[in-house]
Amino acid sequence: MNRIARGSLLGIEHMEVAEIVGLLRLARRMNPLKPRPLLRGKRVLLLFYEASTRTRSSFEIAAKSMGAMTTLVLSSGSSIEKGESLLDTAYTLRAVGADLIVVRHPHAGAPLLMATHLDIPVLNAGDGMHEHPTQALLDAYTILRHKKSIKGLQVAIVGDIYHSRVARSAIHLLSKFGARITLCGPPEFLPEVATSLAPGLHITRTAEDAIRGGDVIMVLRVQKERLAGMKIRLQDYIARYQMTMTRLKLAKRDALVMHPGPIIRGLELTWEVADCPQSVIVEEVRNGVPVRMAILAKALGRAR
Amino acid sequence: MPNTHPVLDSSEWITWAQQPERGAVVNVFPVAAATHASKGAALTDFRGLQRAGAVAVTDDGRPILSEDIMRETLRVAAEINLPVIQHAEDTRMTENCSMNDGPTAFRLGLRGMKAAAEATIVERDVQLAQQFTGARLHVAHLSTADALKAVRRGKRGRTRVTCEVTPHHFTLIDENVGEYDTNFKMNPPLRSISDREALLVALADGTVDAIATDHAPHAPHEKIIEFERALFGITGLETALGIAITRLHREQKIPLARIVELFTAGPARVVDLRGRGTLVRGSYADVTIFDPKKRWTFDASKSLSKSHNTPFNGWQLTGKVVATIVGGVIQYRA
Incomplete structure (x- = not known):
């Protein structure tokens, strides 16, 4: 199998304790009210194949408040409805300039499939019955x-x-x-x-x-x-x-x-x-914002 | 196998499948659909199909679930000594499932097929076959310990029940799916370690009649997608002998003669191929020459198949086909 794109967060199962501790520490240093512009110039793609209120909005707020530009792609109203495959959608989003993709998908393992075919970090925002790291x-x-x-x-x-x-x-x-x-x-x-x-x-x-x-x-x-x-x-x-x-x-x-x-x-x-x-x-829900700020910053190599 | 488009459910299609113009370099022994369009409702014309060359009937991937239809299938087929092949799966129990039920499926968040979905159908079919003298039931790609028990019960009685096992089921287990590797997705799925051990015992003790590959080539766009959406099935023709010799002979110490039987005389008996699967004087000159000691590495990218959906890429195997002779003509030479 191909290598997983650096910075991806696909599940908790294969994470080291130290890595988790690091993310939680970083999250504690994130202040949603006084965010640092760690993601200035970055493009974050939010790709949602399933309904979401909390995860989607907190990822978006976390990314935007650190200076990233975000674009939301939903399965309805996009070429996914026309039958475009997951990987072709992923290549398309990469081609328009995504630096990172957050994906929620009804099928288990979908974020892994993307992360093994892309060179940008993929963050799992929930895949089927599998994980929601x-x-x-x-x-x-x-x-x-x-x-x-x-x-x-x-x-x-x-x-x-x-x-x-x-x-x-x-x-x-x-x-x-x-x-x-x-x-x-x-x-x-x-x-x-x-x-x-x-x-x-x-x-x-x-x-x-x-x-x-x-x-x-x-x-x-x-x-x-x-x-x-x-x-x-x-x-x-x-x-x-x-x-x-x-x-x-x-x-x-x-x-x-x-x-x-x-x-x-x-x-x-x-x-x-x-x-x-x-x-x-x-x-x-409130804590979702600083935690996702930390996850985004870490994934894009801007953790400070 | 009639899982084709269109379904091989008429004598015309069975005749067509064997026509020399189609250019097959090996023998083709078609298996016809047991019901029209494999819909599980109305039986096909078994006599006509048999006359046209069908060696058995089955609805393959769309198993016959209705007890009445299966009873009728066995009854009519028994009259003309025609084997009935069943892909044993109670599909009502396996909806949306993509692998074996167990720890790996739970960990991956995939819906699992229970062993019972196979075993209950085999148990039922063996019981139904017992009701008709001469009925012949063949269980395709059997994969669970419980289904084996039912086959053994049938064999101990007077039922003419046979079964086959695939190289992947006696070699791999559900854990090997790893992180959603679709080259490990097939139906029946890779089972638990105890199922695999039971298959190895049954291969050695004679319960299993044949090794079959359940060869199912697929295009990349059908496999390099989400696991749950990927098609079931793997290739297996090129690796079957090497896997069997490596796993069964070298590791399990099953005699080479028994392995040869599982590939030749065994399957020939299942569907009554007279004069085949044997080297007795007067038989067809269908011979596979192999080197049981030849060590080689299977490289899927150099496979002769157009498809590369195999779980055995990179495997080091012992035992390789050197030449294939069909009807006295060398058709393949390594």
Whole structure:
């Protein structure tokens, strides 16, 4: 296989801990209110084959605030609709002068395919059910704003783990840093094979067991768009796995409630939980900007 | 195989496929579609197809899922001693899947085909074949340990069930997909290590009747794309013997004679090719001469195939074809 373009960020799985620590440190030096013009003269292409609110806007704001020019290409309204292949689209964007491409794609491995055929960095903004590395990095950043270290933290990840690229990236990252991770969900959302993803993972089918004594509770969205042919009764799911204030009380008093968004109030979590003092859901979104500033600066060799 | 456009579902097409004007330098033994347009609804004219030269019937990549249609296929084919080949896959269980279900699929975020999607169809087909005297079932490119169990059960009873295995399935496992390498994407998919070990045992003990390549060339634009969108299938003709000798003989210590059987007499028995697959006096002079000790490296870019979609590029192999003789004429010389 071809070499991966320098500076690319494709997934957490193959990253070294030192590299992650470096990015998080750099993110802490990024001030979205007083950004340094580290990316002046750079062209950042945002290529989105799937819907996005948070990731897209925070990448765009991060890039622009550091002086880069950004162009957004969506699958609808572009030549992708006419059947242009992923690689031909990538070559086209390179030819118009892109210095970096941020890509979100419904198919796992699509960013890797681009990165092995281009000479500019490719940043994975979510590929199918595979990884969403920038989300995992901003989640680690958020956790570290509240906790001294990730090592030894008890983390519960509750919900549709099978379909979740956020979960895969988070599991890789938290596991590398020595968190104790419990995965929780019904078999349809959490097959036993999930424990093979990283060392020391535990599975429970009972939300209460997962949450009890937890330092971090990560709630995942039920991804209706990926439920091809699955027979999940939402009412049963809500009864057994919805994050409620009652369940949250089982966690440590200073536990963080996290969610990558978009949240569906009344489904995977209640209105009260979403807005409770332990909820850092909005803060995660806010932290996405400095973290993505750091990722962009590092990718383009402008990390200072 | 009738997975062609158009589908080989009439005696006219079967006759056409064998016409000398098409310029084949090897023997062509067509397998006809079992149902019209391989739609799994109405049976084709088995007698007519057989008379035209079809050696078996199958719907190949569009397996016969309906129990009634499969029963009827086996029943009618049994009357004329025609083998029924099934690509055993319950496609209702494998929608949107692109590799084997397991740790690698989970890690890559790919939907996985469960072994049960193959095994349940083989189990059912073996049971159906038992219902008709003379019914012959051949399981194409069998890939799972559970499907092997069903074949063994059938063989122990009176069922005439045969099966074939591909070099890639007895050599590689799902882990080898690595980071979305589409040269490792085929259907049935590369399976778990325990499935592969079961295949090796079955190749040695006689359960497997033939080695088949499931050769499927594809153009670059069908393979150098997103893994989930890439077409299933790999080439395999040029590497089959080298892989078999390297893996089965040198590593697994399976006797060379058994490997030769799996490539010759075995497949000839599966579809009743009389006077072929043997060197007995009076047989057709179809002979492959090979050097079992010749060491070579397979370079896909120098492949004789137009396609380069192989997982074995750069592999060091032992055992190489020196010459191929078809009907007494040397057709290939290394």
